[in-house]
Amino acid sequence: MRKILPEVPKAVYSATMRELRAGIVVIGNEILSGKTVDSNSAFLARELRQLGVTLKRITVIPDELDIIEDTVRDFHRTLDLVFTSGGVGPTHDDITIEGVARALGRRVIIHPLLEAKIHEYLNGKTPNAAHLKMAEVPEGAELLSDERIRFPTIKAENIYILPGIPEILQQKFLALKERFAVDPYHLKVIYTNEIESVIAVHLNDTLREYPELLLGSYPKIGNSEYRVKLTLESKDKDYVERAFAHLMELLPTGCVVKIEG
Amino acid sequence: MRKILPEVPKAVYSATMRELRAGIVVIGNEILSGKTVDSNSAFLARELRQLGVTLKRITVIPDELDIIEDTVRDFHRTLDLVFTSGGVGPTHDDITIEGVARALGRRVIIHPLLEAKIHEYLNGKTPNAAHLKMAEVPEGAELLSDERIRFPTIKAENIYILPGIPEILQQKFLALKERFAVDPYHLKVIYTNEIESVIAVHLNDTLREYPELLLGSYPKIGNSEYRVKLTLESKDKDYVERAFAHLMELLPTGCVVKIEG
Numbered sequence: 213m214r215k216i217l218p219e220v221p222k223a224v225y226s227a228t229m230r231e232l233r234a235g236i237v238v239i240g241n242e243i244l245s246g247k248t249v250d251s252n253s254a255f256l257a258r259e260l261r262q263l264g265v266t267l268k269r270i271t272v273i274p275d276e277l278d279i280i281e282d283t284v285r286d287f288h289r290t291l292d293l294v295f296t297s298g299g300v301g302p303t304h305d306d307i308t309i310e311g312v313a314r315a316l317g318r319r320v321i322i323h324p325l326l327e328a329k330i331h332e333y334l335n336g337k338t339p340n341a342a343h344l345k346m347a348e349v350p351e352g353a354e355l356l357s358d359e360r361i362r363f364p365t366i367k368a369e370n371i372y373i374l375p376g377i378p379e380i381l382q383q384k385f386l387a388l389k390e391r392f393a394v395d396p397y398h399l400k401v402i403y404t405n406e407i408e409s410v411i412a413v414h415l416n417d418t419l420r421e422y423p424e425l426l427l428g429s430y431p432k433i434g435n436s437e438y439r440v441k442l443t444l445e446s447k448d449k450d451y452v453e454r455a456f457a458h459l460m461e462l463l464p465t466g467c468v469v470k471i472e473g
Numbered sequence: 474m475r476k477i478l479p480e481v482p483k484a485v486y487s488a489t490m491r492e493l494r495a496g497i498v499v500i501g502n503e504i505l506s507g508k509t510v511d512s513n514s515a516f517l518a519r520e521l522r523q524l525g526v527t528l529k530r531i532t533v534i535p536d537e538l539d540i541i542e543d544t545v546r547d548f549h550r551t552l553d554l555v556f557t558s559g560g561v562g563p564t565h566d567d568i569t570i571e572g573v574a575r576a577l578g579r580r581v582i583i584h585p586l587l588e589a590k591i592h593e594y595l596n597g598k599t600p601n602a603a604h605l606k607m608a609e610v611p612e613g614a615e616l617l618s619d620e621r622i623r624f625p626t627i628k629a630e631n632i633y634i635l636p637g638i639p640e641i642l643q644q645k646f647l648a649l650k651e652r653f654a655v656d657p658y659h660l661k662v663i664y665t666n667e668i669e670s671v672i673a674v675h676l677n678d679t680l681r682e683y684p685e686l687l688l689g690s691y692p693k694i695g696n697s698e699y700r701v702k703l704t705l706e707s708k709d710k711d712y713v714e715r716a717f718a719h720l721m722e723l724l725p726t727g728c729v730v731k732i733e734g
Binding site for chain 2: 241242243244245246247248249250253254257258259260261262267268269270271272273274301302303304305340341342343345346377379380397408409410411412413415416419426427428429430431432433434443445
């Protein structure tokens, strides 16, 4: 006689849904020395999440060739997509191209299409060494052109080389983003006026039942509206809905002040 | 006969000045998923620079034990100071203490002083498992108490464990900061209305003469006041002053719109 198995609330995304794992390498002494606040990684984090891409790591490193090389190589080998930000330009501290080339074991070459763009930009004047530095790419790199951007984006294997200037980084990413879209994340948010040490047991219970749920608990101090924000996420919409219903059942009566998603 | 050697404009800090190399490990899915903007690393970067501490790396990683362990171990071994931000608290996703303990090859224990603090806070009520989680430390950790903070800061070897909530992280860091002060950096800033490809040659010349200068070049777009900001820095005040004078001589007449420092 066949036994009827109990329903196991397992997310299906691990087997059937597409996942892309990404990393961001921010290259810039100005961020490590506290002169500039990095806004590029927060922008990319939001955009990637909306596309369904899973961001696994952000690293901010100095303008030092060995460190760029080692970090980019590690990201290149362990992740599906790598975005670099900063260190591209005509001056001495712009060494990202060389760092990426070394990470991939390639030479740096002057790309004829970029050189032509620079000649066009200079309108007949002879380019100097600083201008020509802007035409450098790791050998074998692809140029991704788009009508929305002035200068093509350089792609070497799974590495997209983006500038540090936020306005240009954003333009370039928005021109690329369609190519990264995968199955989206589904998010529900619960705002409660209860404290974490009271809620913790219910979160643990929910995770026992829904072990693949992405569940976050974020206390906020000095906020009159709520004390803890709970985020429930999965690429499986039904799974997150069921986990949400389960947790809502467990939470103390009256402690939920707002729901989103 | 002794030859008179030419004066070599070498910075003296490498031999005589104290350097402390620091890293920040930010632990938080909420930042990687774009739900929260990390302000802690920018705060710490500014504060550390003011103290003369050299920040070498910032890394944002997910709430995953193996990744926390590996990252913290790497930072612990290669840097003088490590600050972690996030992942401390009473819920399932608060696993920084265990990650740090594993990185150091230690057990997690309940610290009697923290347990007493929790009993005091609960005013006679029996602590639950979530409360007791807040008393966990890597075995052998120090507790750093200060009248300006409510709960002591946990220090394990060269690792300072800070919370993710910005207000508390800031309080805790400000209560600690005096212990990190070393020889300060000296900074001069030049704002120019010239473009980088014209200035680059002068920056390269300055670096040939002053190879230990920390020299940054940061273009800004859409700014009516200036086009490129140049930062000159060293722990040797005289060295940066001389490098500054050298560069000012080289820059095209009239291109400097503002000076700071």
